[in-house]
Amino acid sequence: xSISTTAQNPNTVTSxxxxxxxxxxxxxxNPRARVGIIILVGMILVAVFAPVLAPYNPSANSxxxxxxxxxxxxxxxxxxxxxxxxQLIWGSRNSLGVGFAVGIIATALSLLFGVLPSxxxxxxxxxxxxxxxxxxxxxxxPLLIVLSAYLHSSGAVTIAAVIGFxxxxxxxxxxxxxxxxxxxxxxxxxxxxxxxxQIRLLxxxxxxxxxxxxxxxxxxxxxxxxxxxxxxxxxxxGNVNAVSWxxxxxxxxxxxxxxxxxxxWFIPPGAAIALVGIALALVNSGIxxxxxxxxxxxxxxxxxNQ
Amino acid sequence: xxxxxxxxxFLLLSVWAAITVNFLIPRMMPGSPVDAILAHFQSEGAPLGxxxxxxxxxxxxxxxxxxxxQYFGYVNNLFHGQLGTSITYYPLxxxxxxxxxxxxxxxxxxxxxxxxxxxxxxxxxxxxWHRGTRIDATLTTVTMFTSAIPYFWIAxxxxxxxxxxxxxxxxxxxxTTLSNxxxxxxFSADVLYHAVLPGATIVISAIGGxxxxxxxxxxxxxxxxxxxxxxxxxxxDRRLMxxxxxxxxxxxxxxxxxxxxxxxxxxxxxxEVVFSYPGIGMQLLTAVENEDYPLMQGIxxxxxxxxxxxxxxxxxxxxxxxxxxxxxx
Amino acid sequence: xxxxxxxxPAYDEHIGVPLVLDHVSVSFxxxxxxxxxxxxxxxxxxxxxxxxxxxxxGSGKSTLAFTIMGxxxxxxxxxxxxxxxxxxxxxxxxxxxxxxxxxxxxAMVFQSAMNALNPVMTVEAHIMDTLQSHNPGIRPEDARxxxxxxxxxxxxxxxxxxxxxHELSGGMKQRIVLAIAMIFNPPVLLMDxxxxxxxxxxxxxxxxxxxxxQAERQMAILFIxxxxxxxxxxxxxxxxxxxGRIVEITGSLERSGPHHPYTEGLMRAIPELGEDDVKIVGIxxxxxxxxxxxxxxxxHPRCPVAFNRCKVEAPPMVQVNDALIACHQxxxxxxxxxx
Numbered sequence: 001x002s003i004s005t006t007a008q009n010p011n012t013v014t015s016x017x018x019x020x021x022x023x024x025x026x027x028x029x030n031p032r033a034r035v036g037i038i039i040l041v042g043m044i045l046v047a048v049f050a051p052v053l054a055p056y057n058p059s060a061n062s063x064x065x066x067x068x069x070x071x072x073x074x075x076x077x078x079x080x081x082x083x084x085x086x087q088l089i090w091g092s093r094n095s096l097g098v099g100f101a102v103g104i105i106a107t108a109l110s111l112l113f114g115v116l117p118s119x120x121x122x123x124x125x126x127x128x129x130x131x132x133x134x135x136x137x138x139x140x141x142p143l144l145i146v147l148s149a150y151l152h153s154s155g156a157v158t159i160a161a162v163i164g165f166x167x168x169x170x171x172x173x174x175x176x177x178x179x180x181x182x183x184x185x186x187x188x189x190x191x192x193x194x195x196x197x198q199i200r201l202l203x204x205x206x207x208x209x210x211x212x213x214x215x216x217x218x219x220x221x222x223x224x225x226x227x228x229x230x231x232x233x234x235x236x237x238g239n240v241n242a243v244s245w246x247x248x249x250x251x252x253x254x255x256x257x258x259x260x261x262x263x264x265w266f267i268p269p270g271a272a273i274a275l276v277g278i279a280l281a282l283v284n285s286g287i288x289x290x291x292x293x294x295x296x297x298x299x300x301x302x303x304x305n306q
Numbered sequence: 307x308x309x310x311x312x313x314x315x316f317l318l319l320s321v322w323a324a325i326t327v328n329f330l331i332p333r334m335m336p337g338s339p340v341d342a343i344l345a346h347f348q349s350e351g352a353p354l355g356x357x358x359x360x361x362x363x364x365x366x367x368x369x370x371x372x373x374x375x376q377y378f379g380y381v382n383n384l385f386h387g388q389l390g391t392s393i394t395y396y397p398l399x400x401x402x403x404x405x406x407x408x409x410x411x412x413x414x415x416x417x418x419x420x421x422x423x424x425x426x427x428x429x430x431x432x433x434x435w436h437r438g439t440r441i442d443a444t445l446t447t448v449t450m451f452t453s454a455i456p457y458f459w460i461a462x463x464x465x466x467x468x469x470x471x472x473x474x475x476x477x478x479x480x481x482t483t484l485s486n487x488x489x490x491x492x493f494s495a496d497v498l499y500h501a502v503l504p505g506a507t508i509v510i511s512a513i514g515g516x517x518x519x520x521x522x523x524x525x526x527x528x529x530x531x532x533x534x535x536x537x538x539x540x541x542x543d544r545r546l547m548x549x550x551x552x553x554x555x556x557x558x559x560x561x562x563x564x565x566x567x568x569x570x571x572x573x574x575x576x577x578e579v580v581f582s583y584p585g586i587g588m589q590l591l592t593a594v595e596n597e598d599y600p601l602m603q604g605i606x607x608x609x610x611x612x613x614x615x616x617x618x619x620x621x622x623x624x625x626x627x628x629x630x631x632x633x634x635x
Numbered sequence: 636x637x638x639x640x641x642x643x644p645a646y647d648e649h650i651g652v653p654l655v656l657d658h659v660s661v662s663f664x665x666x667x668x669x670x671x672x673x674x675x676x677x678x679x680x681x682x683x684x685x686x687x688x689x690x691x692x693g694s695g696k697s698t699l700a701f702t703i704m705g706x707x708x709x710x711x712x713x714x715x716x717x718x719x720x721x722x723x724x725x726x727x728x729x730x731x732x733x734x735x736x737x738x739x740x741x742a743m744v745f746q747s748a749m750n751a752l753n754p755v756m757t758v759e760a761h762i763m764d765t766l767q768s769h770n771p772g773i774r775p776e777d778a779r780x781x782x783x784x785x786x787x788x789x790x791x792x793x794x795x796x797x798x799x800x801h802e803l804s805g806g807m808k809q810r811i812v813l814a815i816a817m818i819f820n821p822p823v824l825l826m827d828x829x830x831x832x833x834x835x836x837x838x839x840x841x842x843x844x845x846x847x848x849q850a851e852r853q854m855a856i857l858f859i860x861x862x863x864x865x866x867x868x869x870x871x872x873x874x875x876x877x878x879g880r881i882v883e884i885t886g887s888l889e890r891s892g893p894h895h896p897y898t899e900g901l902m903r904a905i906p907e908l909g910e911d912d913v914k915i916v917g918i919x920x921x922x923x924x925x926x927x928x929x930x931x932x933x934x935h936p937r938c939p940v941a942f943n944r945c946k947v948e949a950p951p952m953v954q955v956n957d958a959l960i961a962c963h964q965x966x967x968x969x970x971x972x973x974x
Contacts, residue, residue, distance in 0.1 A: 095456070531746075
């Protein structure tokens with residue numbers, strides 16, 4: 001007896017492909033996300049073309065030591081007479097590389113632990129979720145420090161692996177709750193009643209609709225990786241002889257850069273890390289605004305009527 | 307009640323997991339920590355007594371007893387509060403070293419975290435209430451930036467600016483040495499003075515997450531029917547904001563807080579290192595640098611247990627605040 | 636000009652009239668431009684009357700209800716017109732006056748009682764909050780007495796007052812929301828799909844209660860629903876809303892008798908009791924997109940009797956027998972309508 005002539009669903013979910021293309025376009029049309037993407041791509045290009053872009057060999061200590069920024073050394077030199085700009089450019093390879101590796105490892109693990117158990121029964125599901133929660137609240141950085149102490153100045157690959165294996169739980173948790181929500185949605189139930197297999201249900205109906213969350217999770221994991229790597233390097237627990245943004249700060253602190261007022265030594269590498277962090281945060285807030293329109297609030301004061 | 311038992315169960319499970327991880331790490335990792343320890347004492351010219359040696363072997367699995375026997379002995383030792391002997395501070399036990407540094411960390415990181423949670427939540431409520439205005443945009447943008455910056459870099463900049471350049475605050479340590487015999491209130495003032503910069507570091511880094519989280523939850527709840535219904539009923543703005551919107555928005559943020567305590571501890575740890583603050587984080591680094599494995603393992607365990615306990619307490623508060631959870635829905 | 640509105644009485648003062656809407660328009664700002672959800676709506680709700688308001692989802696009926704309450708949702712803007720409750724202009728009030736006026740003079744039962752109660756507050760706290768917001772000095776025993784009275788009115792055991800919303804059934808929550816709306820005996824009550832989420836039996840008993848209370852207190856009720864047959868059984872008059880406009884206001888709820896083509900479509904969609912060969916015919920086409928409304932009469936793309944004039948000119952409201960209808964079938968060519 002209802003006179004509604006068509007089904008009304010404001011959150012109508014579209015097919016996977018149009019959604020992907022649509023999301024890319026929406027991301028680009030979101031000013032915050034666009035700025036973030038431009039910064040990220042710029043930094044990746046710097047890392048890739050480091051040999052071309054860096055003015056000097058980053059480990060050559062043949063220059064005048066402790067020079068403030070000048071035209072020959074745009075970011076000055078270290079106490080050992082190395083060119084800081086060249087270190088920064090070469091360091092981006094290690095830092096971004098570890099960051100992306102962590103992003104891939106952690107995202108893969110969080111998909112594995114957050115999404116896959118939903119294929120199995122209730123017992124499997126709850127035990128995986130409990131396991132995730134336990135891993136999640138074990139303090140990550142102290143664990144990392146202890147592990148690296150046993151591994152002794154390890155290479156970038158080991159560091160990335162260790163960080164990735166300690167940093168997947170948060171993403172896994174958010175992905176899992178999204179899967180749980182999606183499984184209750186009409187279109188997934190309809191597909192299940194129509195006889196879709198569990199795997200098909202997951203790959204065709206659920207995963208495509210989680211894309212923005214997976215991307216956000218990947219971004220967070222990259223940031224987590226870069227920050228953790230920098231933290232470890234800063235503590236001298238990575239390989240301090242490999243040039244990375246964290247190890248530059250480690251050497252700056254050890255070389256009493258603060259006492260010698262050599263701000264050009266420790267500010268640029270930290271700023272580089274912060275810039276990546278800000279870029280990722282910008283992309284993420286863009287994704288947020290797209291997937292959660294309510295946050296895109298129009299100007300209005302909370303309490304008033306108009 | 308079911309909720310309470312549930313949380314206790316999870317606490318026990320996670321404590322067991324932390325203990326087991328702590329047990330397994332030295333046995334799974336390459337190299338033998340005991341060799342390193344023995345070499346250390348050899349070079350100091352003070353070889354270990356047989357008791358201490360036995361304890362070390364038990365702790366690090368040098369003995370060739372089956373793994374589960376080792377595990378049993380290890381857990382047994384833990385329950386008697388024995389975490390081994392520190393190498394750096396020999397002959398102090400690990401428990402004693404931790405006992406000295408833990409209060410500093412709890413005081414600094416605990417206070418700074420509570421400040422940032424309260425301030426972040428309050429500002430988040432404010433931003434959501436004034437959503438879409440310039441204040442909202444400024445607050446969310448600024449904190450989005452600060453939370454993307456590494457803790458130790460903020461710490462370095464603060465020390466450089468206010469410690470070395472302006473000389474407003476002490477650069478290092480938790481209190482002025484040679485403070486023997488000064489009255490307690492002067493000592494307290496000195497400690498507070500030293501805590502300003504490291505405290506500020508933690509607040510600056512941690513506040514953004516709470517602010518943005520609270521704001522977004524709050525924007526969601528402001529759109530809920532029960533808020534509109536309350537406004538229709540004539541409930542005053544302030545009451546609406548606190549008891550209807552914020553009261554509900556704080557619940558998911560609390561879960562986030564429970565889960566993020568580990569991150570806070572990690573950040574506080576790096577901050578301590580920059581400021582040479584004599585807390586547990588600084589001690590952990592010292593232990594790592596001196597290959598003081600017993601101390602390192604002990605500190606990791608204590609940090610893990612503290613985080614688990616804090617998480618448990620936050621979950622209990624959540625239960626108190628949400629009738630649905632409390633009644634075991 | 637109030638006099639020109641066909642619905643408003645000839646005098647300027649509306650002191651006695653519970654609710655008068657005069658050419659009210661409300662629009663939402665969207666990324667693709669403004670969408671007019673309520674378009675030039677005029678209607679009057681009289682003392683002791685139940686006026687039904689019927690429309691499809693998205694026709695603007697809920698937005699209209701919130702507009703009447705002075706509770707425009709985020710992004711909505713009151714473009715023009717006036718809302719008068721017992722003669723007072725709602726949009727001419729300052730926020731504090733509005734806050735105290737609302738609920739004492741005009742209250743509303745929300746569509747989603749499931750979500751209308753704060754999950755962390757007991758029923759009692761909700762009721763006390765409402766009483767204290769309007770009467771800060773109220774004595775606790777007076778407040779409690781009033782609470783028991785209104786819970787009694789909707790047949791809820793006062794011991795239930797200690798319950799949290801999640802401990803109550805959907806029907807109970809709806810009764811409690813109704814009780815809270817009745818707390819100050821408001822002369823005007825809006826009910827926005829008050830029973831949509833409930834099963835038929837509960838729906839029936841709540842509507843019986845509404846009828847009873849209304850008859851006893853002679854309230855004026857604006858009853859909003861998408862369910863035409865429900866409204867027909869309850870209301871004295873029915874207003875039909877389409878694409879943000881009122882297309883018909885009628886007291887005659889029979890199939891015979893002149894109606895707007897859209898109303899006729901709605902009526903055809905309902906099986907008549909006692910008919911053997913039930914044939915339900917829906918209305919072809921889709922509800923209009925508020926961002927891209929057709930020129931002329933917004934219903935013309937779906938209208939079986941549309942002619943050329945319908946595509947270029949929006950029809951005015953005209954009096955046909957005892958109904959007001961906005962359709963060119965009833966406007967004589969060349970002659971202006973009443974509005």
